[in-house]
Amino acid sequence: MPIEANGKTFETDEEGYLVNLSDWEPAIAEVMAAQDELELTDEHWEIINFLREYYDEYQIAPAVRVLTKAVGKKLGKDKGNSKYLYSLFPYGPGKQACRFAGLPKPTGCI
């Protein structure tokens, strides 16, 4: 099902992930978040931007621990944990945040 953002149409797969990663723009994340009844705050964007940077370097989303550690270093230790990430992304940082960031869905035994 395609999604509309910024007056353009973007192709997504059956689970709502962007098909072409290079299509991504911030408006897509806003639209996806609205579909999930979430409003993106600066805290959300910190995570989304980190995911994108990491993906650029490693061609994979960061491990949960890598993500929580990075968040902890940047935003303080009380936020460097899964609970904080789940409070921002209730469907899971790996899955929901990756989708907003235009990354492919992590697969496997996770």
Add this chain to the structure above:
Amino acid sequence: MAKADFEVPELKKHVEVPAIKEGAMAHLKPFVVKNPDHNTDLGFPGELVDDWHDKALEKLGDLCSRYRSLQVYLDACVKCGSCTDKCHYFLGTADPKNMPVGRQDLLRKVYRRYFTLAGKYFPKLVGAEDLTRETLDEWYSYYHQCSQCRRCSVFCPYGIDTAEISMAAREILDSIGYGQKYCNEIIAKVHKVGNNLGLPGPAIEDTLLGLEEDVWDEDEVWVKYPLDVEGADILLVTPSADFFAEPHVDGLIGYGKVFHEAGVSWTLSTTASEAGNFGMFIGSYENMRRVSMRIRKAALELKVKRIVFGECGHAWRIAYSFLNTLAGPFDFLDPNYPVPQHICEFTWGQIQDGKLELDKSENDEITPTFHDSCNVARASRMGDKPGGQFEIPRNVIKAVCNNYVDMHHDTIGEQTFCCGGGGGLLTDDLMEIRVKGALPRMNALKQVVEDQGVTHVAAICAICKSQFTKVLPYYGFEMDQILSVHQLVSNAIVLNRKTGKPEWLEEDEDEDE
């Protein structure tokens, strides 16, 4: 937690057999492969073939001729009813097609129609039916509501193994281009990148260096998590979720600490960075073999003497029961050690030899119970005694914890209830069956939580750990009440082999200054 768009069953402290509800789960189907590469990379047609009817029957005949067990299972059922209340998916959904016999009959009725004399001439008398598109879709639906946990086979007087029937059905579906997205995409990734997650070498390396840093910060000891080290004694093959997810990674930290204290040299491998083997879930011997061969290749290239498997349920079934046939002979490994060895077996050996100093009090805030993972419990063994697969993980936990409680005896050991996410079902599009299928396990957990003060459940399977993380909150528990067994070990182990600060960490810090 995500909101449920289905009814979450009510928890009791015991199992109640529900009154049947015909078709209760008929609506549930996982996503079908859309990207043809995910089929063709595995050797299957890219999409559903036009002559699927004949091809499916041809494959069924082929499988019956290749696996005598399958034909026996399809022939032998006498409808005694022993299995009917043994499947967690039936107990959680009340759909009679989720009774093991109901599930088997979906394939059996077609087998009878085309492969037995009575079925050919008197189909109605023997419950034989034509293969129709409806039947095909029903196979797709209900053979993806089986986690191949084999609990039913424990109770079947003929030993009929529904897992094998479900694997055969999935293989038939794959052979006509009607495969499941989740499994096939993952197997394609293993063939291409080396693990289920698609983690490239540099990402694994980054994660492992991060772990070294974390252990240093905590304990001021440099515990190494080596990757691709040629000449190491031990190759550790572990599920890629151990690099990625929680609580899995805490288990990986624990394995490293045990190896460190044991003073052995070990390594992980970029190319064999996955213990799991989804080839088994789809019943494909060819894919299972291809996935297994990576381990042999890595072991040869790295010139290791031993192979140890991390905490992964179905990987251990394949490792223990099939690896030698699939990828052997392993005559190049040291014959003094089991080929392969389970990490729990390794750790328990070290504990028995007095090599590890353990401070149990570090786990005093935890009262764990142990969830026997189905493939370890019913499809393998561990160590050199029968029942070792039950005793060794418990021995390890008891050696590192002062408090340990077992769940009800009908729900552990050989009779363990599946976590609800095994066998290729650990995907969001099957969340309804995952949550409902977890009911019997959650019931048993509730009982020990309320009556005996259990705080956590520990497991030795990546799928179980992820599944619990997801389903525990649906039943009012916390997502972090699931632990890795080696996480408990990691908490208790005293690091006596002092090693200096990692050189690269010092460099990093100098740069910061």
